[in-house]
Amino acid sequence: MPLQSSRSTGFGILRKGCSVPLREFSYTPDEYETEKASNSYLMSLVVIMVGLPLPIVNVIASAIFFLSNRKSARFVRWHCTQTLLAQGFTLPVNAAGLYWTLGIIFDRTAVSNNYIAYILTIILFNLVEFIATIYAAVQTRKGKHIVWWFFGPLTETLVKT
């Protein structure tokens, strides 16, 4: 996911000298919280091998992690929600690719340029998400607040307190 630019929206300021824009959270999360928040990203990575052929697995894993942490500190909930939303976005995209591929395997449809282009597109988007997830996992572990494009502001509206 593209990382969001730096202008203020109540989250704080852009860290000076940082090549990727980061924002500060409303409070400084403790060690326990950063570990949990980082795990929410790692959770989606751990199941990626299973989740690629069956995209729903990623969402279920993220949802379980989200539910088990719904009473945690805000920093943890915030990042669990961002992960879940990102997984929710990639689910229909990947599921469509899976459905299309199964259609080809079972001969309901033929391989076309459109199909190959779609598969390349979802590989590209999944790759970007994969890299962004690793980056977010590392940064949140350090206590840094990573706000993704689209999912960040959306998470902000959902996780108020």
Add this chain to the structure above:
Amino acid sequence: MAKIILHFIVLAVLFFGTWLLLGSIDYLKYFRVEELTKEAEHNLQELILNELQKGGGELDSDTVYSFVNGIKKRLCTANGIEDSSITLHILVRNEVNAIALPDRHLIVYTGMIRYCKSPEELSGVIAHEIGHIEHGHIMKRLRKEVGLSMLAALAGGEANGEIARETARLLSSTAFDRKLESEADASAVHMMAKAGIDPEAFADVIFRLSQEKNDVPKHFEWINTHPNSHDRCAEILRLRREEAYINRPIADSAAWANYKKIVRGIPVSLK
């Protein structure tokens, strides 16, 4: 909220834009997919035809060949199909059968010609097989039942004769699934109507075959491989009512009787 919507729109544009951009590349041409598929289909067709010819060679009669080919041409021309793209073979075999092969080859057994009471009935059978060819059913079925890897081995000449025999047997003695058969039936009715041939003849031959197959099942391969004949006849007659056509006979009964005599090996003096 406006910002979230804007972000979403940008993300969607980015996704569909990437797809559109990547979609402008002709991957199939680049990887020679179509060329390789055609080559493989051609090899498969030769292999299967060779196997079938072992059970009976091609009929040595230009008269009958021209007549049956004329039926095929009439059906193709009326339906915007390049006639020369479909190659007809008439094999001397007693079984009542007609088979569509890969690479747009069509086989009619002399047993089928002898069985049909009119050239219109034969045209129904041919139209049905052309329907399979036009819908690409043959390769679909082979991919499903023989498997891609086995097909690739067959097409590349790496598979042994036993597998080729099995594939030929599969095409000549087992059914397409019901959906594909219905598609081919619907195409046959439409093609016949457009060519000015009454599709009722097609329903007649199916009905008769289904009635008689229980007596001498061995020879009625074509109907054995095409299940639910009663339902099919009803559907063909229903589709026939939806078509508008002017019936133009293919040949008179005397000419048809002569063609059948030639097929039986009886000397005939044609006018």
